[in-house]
Amino acid sequence: MDSKNLMTSFTRLAALMLALLLMQPAAFAETNYVATTASNVDISTDDLTSLLMPLTQAELVAEAAAWQDVLQRKVAEISKLEVQNRNASASTGLIGDVGTQLMDSVGAVLPAVVGASESGEGPATTQSSETAAAPAQPEAVKKPQGKDLNSVIALMRLEQGGINKRFGIVLDALESKGGDVKEQRLYLAAVSGIKLNVDDTSAVIIAAREWLKSKDGGQQLLINLLQFVAVVAAVLFLSRLLGKLTDRLIAKRPTSRLLENFIRVGVRRVVLAIGIIAALPIIGINVGPVLALIGAAGLVIGLALQGTLSNFASGVLILVYRPFDMHDAISVAGVSGVVSNMNLLYTTIKTFDNQLITIPNNNVWNDTITNITGSHERRVDLVFGISYKDDFGKAQDILRAILAQHPKVLETPAPNIRLHELADSSVRLICRPWAKTEDYWDVYWDVMEAVKREFDKQGISIPFPQSEVHVYAAPAQPEKKA
Numbered sequence: 409m410d411s412k413n414l415m416t417s418f419t420r421l422a423a424l425m426l427a428l429l430l431m432q433p434a435a436f437a438e439t440n441y442v443a444t445t446a447s448n449v450d451i452s453t454d455d456l457t458s459l460l461m462p463l464t465q466a467e468l469v470a471e472a473a474a475w476q477d478v479l480q481r482k483v484a485e486i487s488k489l490e491v492q493n494r495n496a497s498a499s500t501g502l503i504g505d506v507g508t509q510l511m512d513s514v515g516a517v518l519p520a521v522v523g524a525s526e527s528g529e530g531p532a533t534t535q536s537s538e539t540a541a542a543p544a545q546p547e548a549v550k551k552p553q554g555k556d557l558n559s560v561i562a563l564m565r566l567e568q569g570g571i572n573k574r575f576g577i578v579l580d581a582l583e584s585k586g587g588d589v590k591e592q593r594l595y596l597a598a599v600s601g602i603k604l605n606v607d608d609t610s611a612v613i614i615a616a617r618e619w620l621k622s623k624d625g626g627q628q629l630l631i632n633l634l635q636f637v638a639v640v641a642a643v644l645f646l647s648r649l650l651g652k653l654t655d656r657l658i659a660k661r662p663t664s665r666l667l668e669n670f671i672r673v674g675v676r677r678v679v680l681a682i683g684i685i686a687a688l689p690i691i692g693i694n695v696g697p698v699l700a701l702i703g704a705a706g707l708v709i710g711l712a713l714q715g716t717l718s719n720f721a722s723g724v725l726i727l728v729y730r731p732f733d734m735h736d737a738i739s740v741a742g743v744s745g746v747v748s749n750m751n752l753l754y755t756t757i758k759t760f761d762n763q764l765i766t767i768p769n770n771n772v773w774n775d776t777i778t779n780i781t782g783s784h785e786r787r788v789d790l791v792f793g794i795s796y797k798d799d800f801g802k803a804q805d806i807l808r809a810i811l812a813q814h815p816k817v818l819e820t821p822a823p824n825i826r827l828h829e830l831a832d833s834s835v836r837l838i839c840r841p842w843a844k845t846e847d848y849w850d851v852y853w854d855v856m857e858a859v860k861r862e863f864d865k866q867g868i869s870i871p872f873p874q875s876e877v878h879v880y881a882a883p884a885q886p887e888k889k890a
Contacts (some may be wrong), residue, residue, distance in 0.1 A: 441467045443474035445578070449571055456574055460581040468582040472592055475575040482568050483599050486561060493557045572600050629691075636690045643683025651676045667727050669734075670752075715770070716753065722773035723752035737780035741771045744780070785818065786848050788841050792859055793834030795869045800827055800835050803868050807839050810858045816847040817855075834871045 445451060445459050460468065575596055579589045620626030654675045658668050688695050732738045736747050738757070745759035755772050757765050794803050804825050811823045823841040830836075839859075843851040863870060 441470050443471045445471055445574075446474035446478050449478060449567075449574070451574065453574065453577060456577055457581070460578060463581070465582065465585045465587050468578065468585060468587060472575075472578050472582050472587075472589065475571070475578050476592060476595065479568070479571045479575050479596070479599065482564070482571055486564050486568065489557060489561050489564070493561065496557065568599075572596060632691045636687055639687040639690060640684060643680055643687070646683065647676045647679040650679055667730065670727055715768075719753045719769045722769035723750070723754075725773055726750070726755075726769060727752075731777045732779045732782070736782065739778040739780060741767050741775045743767065781845050784845055785821075785842055786845050787821075788843055788848060788851050788855070790839040790841075790852070790855060790859075791828065791836055792839060792863075793831065793836045793870060794863075795871045796835055798835075798868045800837065802866065803837060803863070806862050806866060806868070807837065807859065810855060810862060811839070811841050814841075814851065814854060814858075816843050816851050818842040818844070833873045 445456055460471065463471065575592075579592055579596070583589045651672060654672060658671065685695060685698070688698065726732075732747055734747055734750070737745065738747060740757075743757055743759065743765050745757040745763075745765065747755065748758040748764065749756040750769075752769070754766050754768050757767065759765060792803070792807070794800060804827075807825050808823075811817050811825075817823065818841070821842045823839070825837065825839050828836045828838040839855070841851060841855065860870070
């Protein structure tokens with residue numbers, strides 16, 4: 409081996425040894441880390457979250473194992489008491505030493521369990537012979553009967569609920585740093601849940617009362633509900649404030665009333681919906697599954713309600729392109745009337761005889777829309793017929809005079825009066841004055857009435873269709889000879 413290869417091997421060996429030296433303290437620290445958070449099962453969730461924040465993945469593994477061990481021991485205690493309770497219930501009414509010994513054993517276990525829960529230490533499994541032989545004091549725990557044991561089991565399950573919650577926080581922290589917590593979560597799910605014996609009313613009442621008094625139970629729920637109500641109230645105030653700001657912006661830049669109503673309602677509802685969804689975690693509802701459920705439900709509903717979505721899309725297009733507005737007189741889908749209401753799904757039209765007709769927006773958008781009041785001015789089209797024997801020039805002068813005297817006929821554009829058609833029974837004149845849209849029918853009816861009165865006064869007849877019938881006698885037929 410030449411000197412160059414020897415130098416290369418030596419360099420690699422030195423680098424490897426240096427890496428091992430650098431890694432050794434960390435590995436030593438990780439393998440010798442002792443879990444600390446599980447020593448106090450009543451630690452607040454906020455403090456627990458803060459203590460878990462700086463820990464590494466390996467340290468969190470140790471913490472998770474410690475909390476799982478605490479949970480496992482608690483579940484084992486509860487399971488043992490449940491077995492004893494069932495055995496005691498089965499032996500109720502029997503006379504003998506077996507029942508007495510069973511109740512004595514239960515009485516010996518409970519003080520140790522209760523003492524361990526209050527001190528935060530592990531369960532005590534043995535007692536000294538002096539303690540067992542000592543006579544019962546008045547202050548000592550009584551031997552629990554069936555109902556008392558059910559109550560103790562219910563209280564211990566409430567304690568287990570607090571451990572479950574904290575164990576879940578540790579698993580969340582470990583999972584966020586890349587740890588595999590599948591098995592721990594399966595175990596937690598298997599032992600979770602508060603199970604009460606509903607046949608024992610006193611146990612249920614005691615469990616409910618203790619849950620209401622516990623920091624992780626009723627007190628925390630009350631605090632969460634108050635916070636949720638406060639956040640919802642703030643969101644309502646914010647939605648109203650943004651709604652007023654939206655109204656001011658719309659007032660500065662006028663747009664269609666349909667779009668104004670949509671923006672006002674939309675801003676308020678969107679802010680309110682986002683605020684409520686953001687506040688759900690305060691009362692313990694995970695927003696992720698809720699949003700996923702809403703998305704899946706939206707997909708299913710969208711497939712089932714394709715026609716409704718089509719109406720929704722047409723409603724958006726109507727709002728954007730604005731072929732009509734609120735209180736406009738329109739003719740669409742074979743219906744004529746005034747637009748009374750509109751949303752993203754349908755349009756309500758009040759007909760001129762005061763009927764309310766609801767039309768899906770898809771039918772409105774895909775049909776020809778006639779906006780009767782879309783313009784400020786309209787032309788009034790009138791046709792009058794006079795007899796062939798009458799002077800049509802005189803009739804035109806009468807029409808000009810009537811239009812000039814009417815206050816609602818516009819001077820600009822100027823009215824148009826012309827000889828229009830030589831019909832079968834009359835000479836037809838067109839009279840086309842202009843008026844404001846809201847004065848259309850007033851001008852139409854007033855001019856029609858004034859022309860009839862003036863034509864009668866001036867001796868101009870308005871003919872009606874006439875037909876001449878000529879009767880010809882048929883030539884007599886020669887009689888046939890018999």
